[in-house]
Amino acid sequence: MSTAIDLAGALHEAVLYSAPDELAERLVPRLLPSLDEGAPVVAVLDETTRAEVRRALGDAAERVEFPDPAVVHRVPPFTVASRWARLSRRVRTSTGRATVVGQHVEGLPGCDGNHWARLDLAxxxxxxxxxITVLCPYRTDDPELARVEATHPRLVTATGMVSSGTYRPPTDALVEYPPPPPPELGPCTAELTFTADDLGDLRHLVAExxxxxxxxxxRIADLVLAVNEIGSNSIExxxxxGRLRLWVTDEAVVAEVADRGRADLPFPGMVAPAAAGIRGRGLWLASELCDVMQVWSDGEGTVVRLRMDHEAS
Incomplete structure (x- = not known):
């Protein structure tokens, strides 16, 4: 089965390059069709490469979004992947495609090797x-090139496009790239141990x-709904x-729901569940409503952390 079919029409390709000007020449022909259709084009690039791509695009560069890589990647990689996927909702024509360029940028705060691996898998x-087309530029001398080939269905090289012979399904490869545990947040602002009879109190406490x-x-209303979904999952x-804990910081409100159950979902909340499905709907909705969702095991059960920034990012 071809790799294009594997992603059901979406494209995720590693673009291998040796110099920024070479990369720019390789990227521009892939960006112009989306721009011609009025579809979103987002290019997350280091400063040098951004300048080369702008030069190669000419006036068309004004229609490309060039966000700061440090801002894009300050959230967990699963969140980055979900945000990029949502760009496809801005496509307004039957033939249009969103295009994202997500360069492997060295030295970003908090982005260890697992960040890039988990982003590509997600x-x-x-x-x-x-x-949507996602193009991931990697240098030809990148020490992680074997991993890049395993996490991208297709590779774009100096001689053309090829299918990766070592590509692995994401659920198979994920076990090699465990997420780092999120940082402890210190003493919480409020907490509540809840059962089915306490969901009203849970919603009230989150809002308060x-x-x-x-x-x-x-945004408060969205957070209340998201926490209610996760709390209901703990019960059903x-x-x-479960136990709810809440924090208020200068930037956001954080809610954490923990229970002693096991959530065996390798990519929680990443895609909408099937209409007939009964699992995963609450996680997907919570992910859609909040700015960041993280799910992990603390050794005793499952923890879901939701962050709602005070203002939309």
């Missing part, structure tokens, strides 16, 4: 079936604590109870 899940910050009312699919 993209192979998040973009399936969507009208979130209102202490500068969070917009509509978990042990029947």
């Amino acid at each position: 993209l192979n899940v998040a973009v399936v079936g969507l009208p 604590v979130a209102a202490r910050g500068a969070t917009a009312p509509e 699919h978990g042990p029947g109870q």
Whole structure:
């Protein structure tokens, strides 16, 4: 089966290059069709490469978004993948495709090797079936090139495009790139141990604590719904109870729901569940509603952390 079919029409390709001007020449022909269709084009590049791509695009560069890589990648890689996949919703024509260029940028704060591996694996899940092309520039002398070939269905080289002979399905490869545990947040602002009878109290507490910050009312409502979904999961699919903890920082409200159940979902909340499915819907909705969602095991059960920034990013 071809790699193009594997992602059901979406494309995720590693673009190998040796110099920024070479990369720019390779990228521009891939960006212009999306620009011609009025579809979104986002290029996350280091400063030198950004300048070369702008030069090669000419006036068309004004229609490309060039966000700061440090800002894009300050959130977990699963969140980055989900945000890029959502760009496909801005496609307005039947033949249009969103295009994202996500360069491997060295030295970004908090981005160890697992960040890039997990981002590439998550993209192979998040973009399936969507009208989107994701191009990931990697240098030809990158020490992680074997990993790049294993996490990208197709490779673009100086001689053309080839299918990766060592590509691995994302669920198979994920075990080699475990996420680092998220940082502890210190003493919480409020907490609640809850059962089914306490969901009303849970919603009230989230709304009350979130209102202490500068969070917009509509974002508070989204956070309340998201936490309610995760709390309901603890009751319906978990042990029947859970613990909610809340923090308010200068930037965001953070809610954490923990229970003693196991959530065996390698890419939680990454894609919408099937209409007939009963698992994963709450996680997907919470991921859609919040700015960041992280799911991990703390050795005793499952923890879901949701972050809602005071203002939309």
